[in-house]
Amino acid sequence: MASYLVTGGAGFIGSNIVEKLVIDGHKVRVVDNLATGKIENINDFINDIEFIKGDLADFIVAKRAVEKMEYIIHQAAIPSVPFSIENPIKANESMVTATVNLFKAAVESGCTKRIVQAVSAAAYGNNPKLPKQEDMLPEPVSPYAAAKLMQEYYARAFYSSYDLEIVSLRYFNVFGPKQDPKSPYSGVVSIFLSKMLRGERPTIFGDGSTSRDFVFVEDIVTANLQALLCKWTGNSEVINIGRGESISLNELVMLFNDILEVNIEPLYESERIGDIKHSIADISKAERILGFKPSESLKYGLRKLILWY
Ligand code: UD2
Incomplete structure (x- = not known):
């Protein structure tokens, strides 16, 4: 039994990680300011974990959170490009300030064996090269992307300055249970599914070829656990996590029609400003370093998501 701190553990991804750690019988502490996370996400196992309501932008909270924890899974953030454009100072606090506090607190605690943190494919910005490879020059085009990239740079800086082992996982478009379709930060999969389950037509921004x-x-969840336990390469690695395959928004609607056995036509509206056209991960580094393999098919995940609704 090892001890794990999950920051942002009441959020969509964080709560899925907490659930797995609890099932595996680990000692789990969650720190979350409940800005975007929700206590309902962890209610089912709240008695099996320690919960701290607090903001990592406050160093005292960070110190308390990391105390005696061996592994840290850092998911806390305000994970939204539009929010960061409206409120870059708050976005920076929630990602950069919080992360530096967490890393510094981990150095001071002396107990931390390794940290894995969530960063983003947003780092690639509008660079049209496909698939996205980790060694491409970053092109942050939003404050969100800049902040997530800064988290990666701090990871490297803390390894070279203090020997703190930190792995950064660049998530592509994540979907699954506990992603709230009503949230302005939600992904297209949840939005489309919740509409189509009610028999409503989803709205595609653009012609659907995105x-x-x-x-x-x-x-x-698997990638995070692999990143904590894999052999340390001697570098603070940045690793893409996706399926390594992409589908268009038109195909996504077709897939839902197929799985739900309905025939709903999407509506089309003009493209969203700032959207990139195509995104697909090269996951060979994840395979090589983590032993990562995505689940059997996209349909597998979509079916599990439908069961959750
Ligand atoms: C994802 C991440 C974001 C950031 C970004 C980096 C999510 C939820 N967001 O944004 O945090 O990392 O990647 O590039 O994973 N769309 C529709 N209809 C809708 C909603 C969305 O057509 O009702 C389109 C949208 O215009 C876009 C695509 O679906 O072309 C994906 O949108 P998204 O918000 O799910 O994710 P994305 O890639 O903008």
Whole structure:
């Protein structure tokens, strides 16, 4: 039994990680300020964990959170591009300040064996090269992307300055249970599914040829645990986590029609400003370093998501 701190553990991805750790019988502490996370996400196992309501942008909270914890899974953030454009100072606090506090607190605690943190495919920005490879020059085009990239740079800096082992996972488009379709930060998979389950037509922004690499949250959970336990390479690695395949928004609607056995036509509206056209991960580094393999098919994850609704 090892001890794990999950920051943002009441959020969509964080709560899926907490659930797996609890099932595996680990000692789990969650720190969450409940800004975007929800206590309902962890209610089923609240008695099996320690919960701290607090904001990591406050160093005292960070110190308390990391105390005696061996492994840290850092998911806390305000994970939204539009929010960061409206409120770059708050976005920076929630990602950069919080992360530096967490890393510094971990150095001071002396107990931390390794940290894995959530970063983003947003780092690739509008670079049209596909698939996205980790050694491509970053092109952050939003404050969100800049902040997530800064988290990666701090990871490297803390390894070279203090020997703190930190792995950064660049998530592609994550979907799965506990992603709230009503949230303004929600992903297209949840939005489309919740509408189509009610028999409503989903709205595609653009002509539907836009494509994404949709990755199931179970795969994200697996990748985080692999990143904590894999052999240390001697570098603070940045690793893509996706399926390594993409589908268009039109195909996504067709897939839901197929699984739900309905025939709903999407509506089309003009493209969303700032959207990138295509995104697909090269996951060979994840395979090589983590032993990561995504779940059998996209349909597998979509079916599990439908069961959750
Ligand atoms: C994802 C991440 C974001 C950031 C970004 C980096 C999610 C939820 N967001 O944003 O945090 O990492 O990647 O590039 O994973 N769309 C529709 N209809 C809708 C909603 C969305 O057509 O009702 C389109 C949207 O215009 C976009 C695509 O679906 O072309 C994906 O949108 P998204 O918000 O799910 O994710 P994305 O890729 O913008």
